[in-house]
Amino acid sequence: MTNIGDVFRGFRISSSGLSAERTRINVIASNIANAHTTRMPGSEGAAPYRRQVVHFEPVLERHAGKLTPMGVRVSKIDYDYDTPFEEINDPSHPDAVDGVVRYPNVNATKEMADLITAMRSYEANLKAQESFVRMAERALRIAR
Numbered sequence: 001m002t003n004i005g006d007v008f009r010g011f012r013i014s015s016s017g018l019s020a021e022r023t024r025i026n027v028i029a030s031n032i033a034n035a036h037t038t039r040m041p042g043s044e045g046a047a048p049y050r051r052q053v054v055h056f057e058p059v060l061e062r063h064a065g066k067l068t069p070m071g072v073r074v075s076k077i078d079y080d081y082d083t084p085f086e087e088i089n090d091p092s093h094p095d096a097v098d099g100v101v102r103y104p105n106v107n108a109t110k111e112m113a114d115l116i117t118a119m120r121s122y123e124a125n126l127k128a129q130e131s132f133v134r135m136a137e138r139a140l141r142i143a144r
Contacts, residue, residue: 021125
C-alpha cells in the first residue's frame with residue numbers, strides 16, 4: 001500500500017523540478033532574444049549582452065538520520081565568462097570600436113539544444129506530478 005506522505009513527497013520533488021526548469025527556460029529564452037544585442041543599457045562602452053547560465057543544486061532533508069534528496073532548486077544564475085564574445089570587423093556599425101563589433105557569446109544552436117532539454121525535463125516532471133495526483137486520488141478512493 002502506498003504511504004500518502006510518499007505521494008506528497010514525490011509531488012514536492014517534481015514541483016521543485018518544474019520550478020527550476022521554468023527558470024532555466026526563461027534564461028535560455030532571454031539568451032536567444034539577446035543573441036544580437038551589441039550594447040546593453042547602462043554598460044560602459046559598447047559591452048554586448050553576456051550569456052547567462054542557470055546552476056541547480058539538490059534540496060536535501062534529513063530523514064531517519066540520513067540526508068535524502070527532496071528535489072532541486074536554482075542555486076544561482078551566473079554569467080558565462082568562459083565563452084568569448086564574437087568579434088566582427090564592421091566599421092560602419094554604431095557600436096564598433098576601432099572598426100570591430102563585439103557580439104554576444106550566445107550560440108543559438110546550443111541554446112536551442114539546451115531549450116529542448118529543459119522543455120523535456122519540464123514535461124517529465126509534469127507527467128510525474130500527474131502520476132502522483134492519480135496515486136493520491138486512488139488512495140483517497142480506497143480510504144473511503
